[in-house]
Structures are given as C-alpha cells and as structure tokens.
Amino acid sequence: MTDLKDIPLRKIIHVDMDAFYASVEQLDNPDLRGLPIAVGGGGTRGVISAASYEARKFGVRSAMSGVLARQKCRDLIFVKTRFDRYKEISKQIRAIFFDYTDLVEPLSLDEAYLDVTQNKKGHPSASMLAEEIRQRIFDEVGLTASAGISINKFIAKVASDYNKPNGQKTVNPEEVLDFLEALDIRKFYGVGKVTAEKMYQLGIFTGKDLKDQTLDFLNERFGKSGQFYYNVVRGIHLSEVKPNRIAKSVGAERTFSNNLTSEIFMLEKLDHIAEELERRLKNYSIAGKTITLKIKYSDFTTQTRSKTLSYFVSAKSLIFETAKELLYQEKLKNSVRLLGISLANLNTKKGTEKPDKKVVSVQLKFDF
Template sequence: MGQANVRKIIHIDMDAFYASVEQRDDPGLRGRPVAVGHAAKRGVVAAASYEARTFGVRSAMPSAIALRQCPDLVFVPPRFEVYRAVSEQIRRIFADYTPLIEPLSLDEAYLDVSENLRGIPTASATAKAIRAQIFAETGLTASAGISYNKFLAKLASDHRKPNGQFVITPEMGPAFIAELPVAKFHGVGPVTAEKMKTLGINTGADLRDKSLAFLQQHFGKSGAWYFAIARGDDDRRVMPNRPRKSSGSETTFSEDLTSPADIEAGIIAMADDVWAWCEKHQMFGQTVTVKIKYADFRQATRSRTLRVPVCTHQELKEVSVALVRSVYPVAMGIRLVGVTVSSFGKKMAEEQLDLELPKVSTA
C-alpha cells in the first residue's frame, strides 16, 4: 500500500466496547461472561463480553434467552455517560494522527491516514501505533482493518478480532472478496443474503459473475453498489464531521401496554427525552416519527413532515401523540415505543406552525 495514488484507510473497532469498559472498571468482572443490559423480563443485551459470546450471547438478544444460554451471565446496567466519555478520549487519540475521522458510533470510526500527522510511512504502522496508544491511555483494546477503501477496511477489521489488525492490499482485494460469503459483506443483511442465495449468489465470486443489469433488476438501486463492491470498488471518502441526521429515543416496557393513556404516556416520555437533546444541541427537525413494537414483535411507524421545524417541546409532544393515535385501536399489547426527530434545520422561533391537530393534555 505504498503507491502514492492509493488511499490508506483504517477502520478502528473497539473490542466488545461497553462490556470491556465494565470489566476494566470492575476487576471482579474480568474473565467472566458479562452482558451490559438488564436481566428483567423484557430486558435486552446491549453488549456482551467475549467470554459471554462463546455461549452464543449477542447484542440485541432478549435477556431471558441470554440467561438460558449462559446461566452464569453477569448483567451490568449500562453507563452511557461513561462510554461517551471514553469514546471522546479515543477520538482525541485519532486526532493526533489525522484530521480525517468519520465516527460511525461510539466504538468505531474510519480514518484516512494517507497523509498522517505523524509522518508514519505505512497505514499498518499507523494503525499499530493508534491501537497501542488507545491501550496505554484507556486500558482497552481495539482491532483495525487497513485497506485502500472503506468497504474493505471494514471487512478487514473483523478478520483478526479481538486485539488484532489485518491489511487488504489492492493486490489482495479481488481474491479476498471472491472467497468471502456474501452474508459477511458489510451492508448485506440476512434478508438480502437469503435473496442472493435463491439467485445462486453465495460468495463474492458469484456476485461478481452477475451483470449490472441483473443486479439492478433484482435489487433496484442497490444493484450498482453490489456490482461495485464485488470488484473491490468503493470511492466513498472518509467524511469528518458528518451532520447528524436524526435524534431518537425508545424504550421497552416490562409489561405490554394496552390502554391509550399508558401508550401516550410512554410516547410523551420519549418525546421529552428527544426534546432535551434537540434543545441542548440547538437542532430542530421537520419530520417526527413514532415507532411501536407489538407483543409479537411486529413493528409499525407513523411519520409526519411539517412545513417548518418543530420549535417547542409542547409541539413535539402534540405531534407525537397524534401520530400514535393513528394506530388505535391496538389489536394487541405494545412492548416498545419510540420517537424520532429528523430533517434538521434551523430553529424558527417566531414562526409557529398551525398543526390543526387536537390539543393533547400532557399534565
């Protein structure tokens, strides 16, 4: 990867981030199967340590199932303020090497180190230095993928987990992709992978054999993307300071909600949480989306895009409640509700929108 015209992209992925922070801060948890989350009836695993993963425990798994698979599992309540603080610490380390940082979440980011601030000649050596500094300053390990584009760097970071790194050079790229099952491609979910399987596409080589027209016929706009990545092509640049597109909050209840009063109370609580974020960051959106999940795990969403951004807390609550009322009467209990604001714009304090919605009591 020494060619002057080849970009040097690193994908850094912290190892079992939330769980590792908990094991770092509580020595009694080290070496034990740990799940960040709650063991309650409706609890969900937010993150699992590698010791827990050997039992098949994974993030987003219901806590009851996780405990059946690993009876010795230790649940630790999440401390998101701590995880955010550690994430900021890690991003400051990234900034010692390059200004081109694209965070994907609290625990992973892309870095373009083609011209790094330390003058380190290779991306592999740069990744090694970053991982060593992260460990020295936080006591946490990170894995890294290094390649000439984002797609391959992301794939590479999974190849030596935990606490390792892997390089995919331009010469290696085509063969690496050809041998990889499409189900392991970043961006190819279980539904798409199953559809590809029915079309005889099981590996990257199978995908590369399909024409652009064939892929567009079966996958629409995504067809061009699949055609490109099958050949190792990804021109996306590392985009620092990506604008936030939405802010949302959701919660799962210990008991199913059936009465409109309880459902609307849950929606209002989520709207309160979202408004606190919007007000703190002075970001206000025009689109409000309400999400519900029924007892049988079916989901429904309702959205409304307004003429101007939502400017007041009361307005957000009224729109959110009006949206959830559109699903009444509910056929079964509701286990989860959520509210999201998107389509951010500037606050327009003087211009209030006449929603023509019934006023909602939030007392």
Template sequence: MDEAEATIRKIIHVDMDAFYASVEQRDNPDLRGKPVAVGGSAARGVVAAASYEARAFGVRSALPSVTAKRRCPDLIFVKPRFDVYRAVSQQIHDVFAEHTDLIEPLSLDEAYLDVTENKQNIEFATEIATIIRARIKEVTGLNASAGISYCKFLAKIASDLNKPNGQAVITPKMGPAFVAELAVKKFHGVGPATAEKMQRLGIETGADLRDKSLTFLRDNFGKSGSWYYRISRGIDERPVQPNRERKSIGAEDTFAVDIFELEAAKAELLPLAEKVCRHAANKQISGRTVTLKVKYADFHQLTRSRSVSAPVRSSEEVLEIALNLLRELFPTPKGIRLLGVTLSSLQADESSPETSQMSLF
C-alpha cells in the first residue's frame, strides 16, 4: 500500500496450504507427491482435508470418503493427529506474534492480522506477508498463502487468488472494481442457496448487487441485506478481534435434489455432525446445545434445538440429538433443500490438557 493509504487499515489473511495433509506429508516422506486424505476411511466417514494431489481428482474436505475413493482410486487415507496440528498451529501463531498482537484466529490453519501498526515498523503490509510466509516455511517446513487488503472481506478473498504458496494484494483503489467483477457465489458468506436466490433476482456479480437499493436487499435478505449492500461497494469496517468469543459452531449443506425421505435426510446429517465436531476439537471446546436447521424447497426455514446437561463432544452424540429433532419433522409435506447442524452453549473442553490455549487457532 502506498503512502497515501498509510492511515487505512492494513490487514493480512494467512491461510495454510492443505494444512492437515501437508503436515502428514511433511512427517511421512512416503506420502509426498501422493493423493492424501486426512480423516474418514475408504469405507465410511468424510474427508477432513485433502492434499493438492488429491484435489486434482476433485477430492475436497467434507466429501464422503466413498465418493472420494471413487474419484481417486489411489487415495491414501490418514488418521488425523490434532495434537500435532495444534502444536504446529502454535508455532505459526508465534510467528504472527513477532509482528502484531492483533491476531484473530479463524481455525487451526488461518487467521487475520492487523499490521497497520506493527512491532517491526515495516511500512508495507505486502512485505510483512512475505516475511511471515518465509518464516512459517523456515519454522514448520510448510507453505502458507496470504491475502493483503484494507478490510477482512477482501483480504480473505485475496488469499485464495495465488494459492498455493502465493500472495495477492487488493488496494483501496482496486477494491470497488474488484468486487464489481466478482461472482456473488464467490463472496465469503454467500452460500449456494443464497447465490441461487440472488441469481433468480438477476444478481450475478458484485456490480449487479451494487445496483440494488438497500431497501431491496433488506426486503429480500433480511439483516444480511445491509451487509451485502456494504461489501458490494468494497466496504467492510469489521476490526480484527484478537479475543473474539465464538458463540456457535455449525455446518450446513444445500442439496442438488430435494429430500423427501427420512433415511436420505439421515444420511446427510452424518457428515455435518462430523464436521461440527472436527471444528470443535480443533478449538478444544464442546457444547451443550444442538440445533437442527431445515430449509424447504419453498425457502421456508425452521430450527429445532435441544440442550443436554453434559457437554457434547462426539459426532455420534451430535448425530443422535440431531436425528431425534429430525424425526419429529417427518413425514414432510414438502422437499428439503438444506440441512444444517450447529453446536452452541460452548465451553472449554476440560478433557483437553491444552484448555488454557483456547485463544490460539
């Protein structure tokens, strides 16, 4: 960023490249250069992470293991080692802390950094990002990508532009034009169902979104309408929050074909429960409330929640509670287009010896 932009926030989004899989390939030379899936197995479960060699075959996180194996017959499944991932994450966090204390972790492998004022008094955020990525490589042997911008929304998008092992910058001058050309389905926070609704309303790009009035967006998207109005103009004033308290952990999926049968709906809940519990394990937290979200073909939406006295830690427990809530909705008079599972009433997982490190990612 140039001198004229010196008072504007300088935010970096750092995202490790295929983090879990890369750690496994680093620690086991036999896995290097081969398609690797962390989590699941050839027979059941879902993929937690995939190496870039596996991604070339269309293997992605949250993909059912059976489907992943079908797409890539030579796929190697590896059990996750969260204790190792957390230890590496701590090393990465220490690198961040060499430059700023304004670090907002999003998960084990990504975080926002506000380097507007930084400990080493480096003027350019792009230079800081380069130094951080090199330092991470030196300390961990792993590659990281980075996005640099004046706001969190664009920094996160920028970190994907030159993956793997690259970085990109979106300056304040570039921001509005960049957003205008961006497909709305690539907006962070716009899921498949929302993107589909936008397209039905004639909104394909950021420019289309910007052409809609605030009233129109609020009428069609509720509270989110104000957010879409701002980001379509490249405006995101959210600060980097180093002590952000997570209120819930959730996962959802929109289906290509509406679901009418209970058994089919049950099958879709399993990967959602596993994903939620995987994120909770990453953050060393558990919860006491499970919420089921259902969106029907006509976009009518409802939620059902149930709280229990003891913390829920396993995907089996989450799945059982969600299934009990789901059964109450069948038989269904209309097709289900989306299911979601959320864990809330969160607390530090006392079963973990590293509970005191919850501020880490």
C-alpha cells in the first residue's frame, strides 16, 4: 500500500483571484467599489457570471439567474461581461507567475497551479513565495488573490479557499493527514453536491469518515472515483503541474432571450454558434472528430447528443450540418433556452507538452 512518506513531495501553490470578473469591474470603475455588483445576468433570462463579495453577502452567486439574484439583493448592480479585459488582466497576472517558475498550469483566467519545488528565486519557502506573489499582484495589477500551499495540487486547491478573500493557508507535510481527516466532505475538491449527499447517506461526513472506508467499499459505490477518494484522503495525489494543459474540447453556446419551440427557429442560432466555434478552433489551430450538441430546456434540464466522425473537422459548414443532424435526431422534450456546440477528440498531441522538471523525493520534514 502506498504511504505518504514514500511518494515524491512537491511545493505547490494554488493561486485563486478573489471574485475576479467583479473585482476587475470595480477596479476599472471606482464608483462600483464597495457596492453589490453582478457581472452578466441582466435582462429577464440572464445568468450571472460572477458576483462581488458585497453581493455574495446576500446569497448572490455565479450561475444564478439574474431574476433570483435581484430578489436576494434589491440594490444589485448588473454590469456587462468584458472577456477581452479579463483576458488582458489574466495575462498580466500570469506574467508574474512566470517570474517564479515555468511550471504554471492555468485552470481558468482567474486561477492557476504553480510548482515552486525548484523555483527561479531559489527560495526554500513556498509560503513566503505565495505571499510575495500575492503582494505583487496587488501592487502591479490592483487586485487581491488568495492562495493555498501544500505538497500536492489537491490539498493546495482546497487550502486556497480557506482564508478568502485576500489570504492564504499553508498545509505543511506533517499536517496533511490531520487536515484531511478534519475536512468537511463538501470541501473536498471533486466532491459535488450529488456525491456529497450520497456520502452523507452512507454516514461519510468528514475526511476521517471517508478514510475509514475500504477501497472495495468506495469502488463499489463510486466506481472509478473510488480509488481517487481513497488516495486523496491519505494525502496521495500524484498529478503534476502541467504547463501546457491540452484542451479536451472547444465549444460555444448561447442563451436566448425567448424560449425556442421549434427546430426551424433553432437552425439560424446553430449557424451562428457553429461560426463562433470555427473562429475559436482557428485561434487554437486545432480540429476534432466528436461533435456534441447541448440543449438546455426551459425547465433547466440539459441534454447532449454526440456524433463521432471518421475524420477531423474545423470548418463551420461541417460542424453545422452535423449539429443539424443531431438536432433532428429525436423530438425535443420542451421549449429550449440554450443551445451549444462543442468539438472533442481533438488533434492535439501530448508530444507538444513541455516536459515537467524532475521532482526529488524527500521526507516529511520539508521547509514550507
């Protein structure tokens, strides 16, 4: 059985920007500072992309409908999304990361893993490096960030949420097992709402409860995820920081101001979506074989229909024709509020990834 002391330990920092989209809007418009704002979500059918901490106090959250958010916070201010601006700020932040290590794995515009086991500053303390990085982001960009620091990506990710906003938490090697045992199962990264409810029904409420279960028990009830849960609660997560994460899929989607009730009305929308997807594929210089049509109905249930071709495609015409075929594959269950098209099984090659630096195996006494 693998033991924590037998695996390579790394110094991993997970940096997570605080309410990123909303904070950028407050940065660019000082009149919005200190006020409850929601990015996106305007109109009768909008969905919120991000909420400021002032709005979160009222229960406003991302992915919430604008109508519900308004009910929770009467003074909520809606601002339009500006993804070009968010990408611009994200590039500035990543430039800071690369001053410390080339092992940077972005998860999105507002968060990334950094492996600082061997770093450009030659500094032995990952905690102090995280503090310096956060200070530089504030001084040079004007935004706050939170960070988690530990021996692997999983624990660093969990830790970064502990002292938000504008804080950090380090889980030292000798603290890992106690930290995980005391952790509420809902805070385990990768355990969603449905899985958490299932675990509750099995009497699993904390990491300690999870650790008490056998591998056979977890495999029987959680399938392939059983091994993952068995390992991570013991501090074992071998995934390395990968500087060039290869995209598994590329997609585009649109939410409509009015529900669509007929496939005929949807064809024009799909044509525009296919055109946007073609543009994104050209930006990445990639193509794919598996085309998936996403349909979100007015009752918020979602359905996907997929088809895998025998050749790679990136042209709008072929994507649209396949999406059209999928649309007519079976009768719609209800009126439709959102359509999306994505392309997977891409022609990206693992050989294009930069090799990770060698990680030295060390004992649990590890300077953090």
